[in-house]
Amino acid sequence: MTVPAPLVELRNVTFGYGERVILRDLSLQIPRGKVTALMGASGGGKTTVLRLIGGQQRAQQGQVLFDGQDVGRMTQNQLYQARRRMGMLFQFGALFTDMSVFDNVAFPLREHTDLPEDLVRDIVLMKLNAVGLRGARALKPSEISGGMARRVALARAIALDPELIMYDEPFAGLDPIALGTAAQLIRQLNDAMGLTTVLVSHDVVETFQVADHVIILGPACVAAQGTPAEVLASTDPLVEQFVHARATGPVPFHYPGPDAAQDFGPGARL
């Protein structure tokens, strides 16, 4: 049996903001139809990877392939077409506060398609149904809980039936029950809609429960990857520190900067 080509592939990608290299010679694959968790220490470049896939940033070296096409070499028009095939849900997935739940989910459909309103209605209600909020259509974001708002944002992210969906910290700020619900929902939507999912998250327990494949980013490169069980069994010190949430280990506490002696020593200047 042949394995289908990955939907997303990074090949030897190097990327930095200015002089500061964030990703060095990074290669990874996002398999089709699966939930891939992208994890690792804060500031390690996970959001940057999502931005490279979405074409908001371009790699300085290497290739970022989406369905075989190099995102970094796409024209504006090709990028626009590719982005229509991607759903993105960034931290807290801000809803439009002056619009109802219904109108929030309808927004991308009205913005990007010429579908008649009765079809928009059917699609919106289908998506809201998928996240369990068909009954909340008339409410405003201020009238729903944080967990519900996250689910509305999810319904909006899948409104245009993307092939790839990328979540950046979708569980941030949720209580344990809402967190568990959101995690299960991500899994269910992936399977029911035949999606490919990339999930950036720090919540090891929930994420390991729903992911097929886990990639742990180390300093500028992949520290470990495999099934959740394989990654849990890793003896790599950085992976162990991350997976078991230890305060001490190879992950540095300090953002890179001048030596302490330089800042605090005799003759230190601001």
Ligand SMILES: Nc1ncnc2c1ncn2[C@@H]1O[C@H](COP(=O)(O)OP(=O)(O)OP(=O)(O)O)[C@@H](O)[C@H]1O
């Ligand atoms: N627009 C930017 N300009 C300059 N530096 C940036 C920019 N965006 C991110 N960075 C830096 O790049 C590094 C990687 O950031 P990124 O947001 O990709 O990390 P992350 O792994 O997603 O972190 P977190 O888990 O904390 O969200 C960080 O050190 C950050 O300070």
